[in-house]
Amino acid sequence: MVTYAAAKPDPKRTPGIIPLHGEDGFEGMRKAGALAAQALDMLYEFAQPGVTTAELDRRALEFALDNNAVPATLNYRGYRHSICTSINHVVCHGIPNEKPLKNGDIVNIDITLIVDGWHGDTSRMFPIGDISRKAERLIEVTYESLDRALAIAKPGNTTGDIGHAIQSFAEAERCGVVRDFVGHGLGRLFHDEPNILHFGDPGTGPELKAGMIFTIEPMINLGRPDVKVLGDGWTAVTRDRTLSAQCEHSIGITEHGCEIFTQSPNGLFNPLEARR
Numbered sequence: 001m002v003t004y005a006a007a008k009p010d011p012k013r014t015p016g017i018i019p020l021h022g023e024d025g026f027e028g029m030r031k032a033g034a035l036a037a038q039a040l041d042m043l044y045e046f047a048q049p050g051v052t053t054a055e056l057d058r059r060a061l062e063f064a065l066d067n068n069a070v071p072a073t074l075n076y077r078g079y080r081h082s083i084c085t086s087i088n089h090v091v092c093h094g095i096p097n098e099k100p101l102k103n104g105d106i107v108n109i110d111i112t113l114i115v116d117g118w119h120g121d122t123s124r125m126f127p128i129g130d131i132s133r134k135a136e137r138l139i140e141v142t143y144e145s146l147d148r149a150l151a152i153a154k155p156g157n158t159t160g161d162i163g164h165a166i167q168s169f170a171e172a173e174r175c176g177v178v179r180d181f182v183g184h185g186l187g188r189l190f191h192d193e194p195n196i197l198h199f200g201d202p203g204t205g206p207e208l209k210a211g212m213i214f215t216i217e218p219m220i221n222l223g224r225p226d227v228k229v230l231g232d233g234w235t236a237v238t239r240d241r242t243l244s245a246q247c248e249h250s251i252g253i254t255e256h257g258c259e260i261f262t263q264s265p266n267g268l269f270n271p272l273e274a275r276r
Helices: 021-042 053-066 133-150 158-172 271-275
Strands: 003-006 017-020 084-089 090-092 107-113 119-126 181-184 192-196 213-217 218-221 227-228 235-240 244-246 249-253 259-260
Touching: 003 227, 017 192, 021 053, 021 107, 021 119, 021 213, 021 249, 021 259, 053 084, 053 107, 090 107, 090 218, 090 244, 107 133, 107 244, 119 244, 119 249, 133 158, 133 213, 133 218, 133 244, 133 249, 133 271, 158 192, 158 271, 192 213
Parallel strands: 003 017
Antiparallel strands: 084 090, 084 107, 090 235, 107 119, 181 192, 181 213, 213 249, 218 244, 227 235, 249 259
């Protein structure tokens, strides 16, 4: 059973209780989301062949500290980096390292910045140099999946409607939708209720209500949806070694639709559109 409650200033995750935020929560998320989006915009020019993901991680940390923010992943459950960098067949939670990026790589950079106690969580794809047509197509499908989900993220619809919008489109394009990782509520908590599945049936799951804040972050594979986590306990990869892509926004449900907190100020959220 799902219930809804006004968000508390000292929250803790309570299964089955979805917090509803007021204007103060939306304003906090606007600031946190905007800064997270600015951080990814900043990394855009540096995500090039020959640059290491460790360097991108260092730049992200410097940006956060310079703007009075804290990366939520830094020392989170033992994770020691400010961003996740998931390259090619890595689905999510890729760990930055000193290996240079290569021409033709695709990399998802995922960042969450805490600003005045609020979490701005976003990720996007970065094409490294000249990428293949199949990589471009995967990115196109992933971004279109997110756009379709955002279009129906409004009061009266359900979390299942969001999942169905993603799954029905991606699978029609012969791509796999990852089941093992999902979107989530957030705000003053990094991970809160509800979980946002990227697959499902229309009309199922909790009803969307004004004041809900959560991420939508579809992970789409060129092949099957199956993943496995490597021995480091973090890095998730496609079992069939096909390419994977992801994009993510933090949003809030309003009276008539949704507000996206993590829009790129420079129009760089979709890398293929930014290159045109």
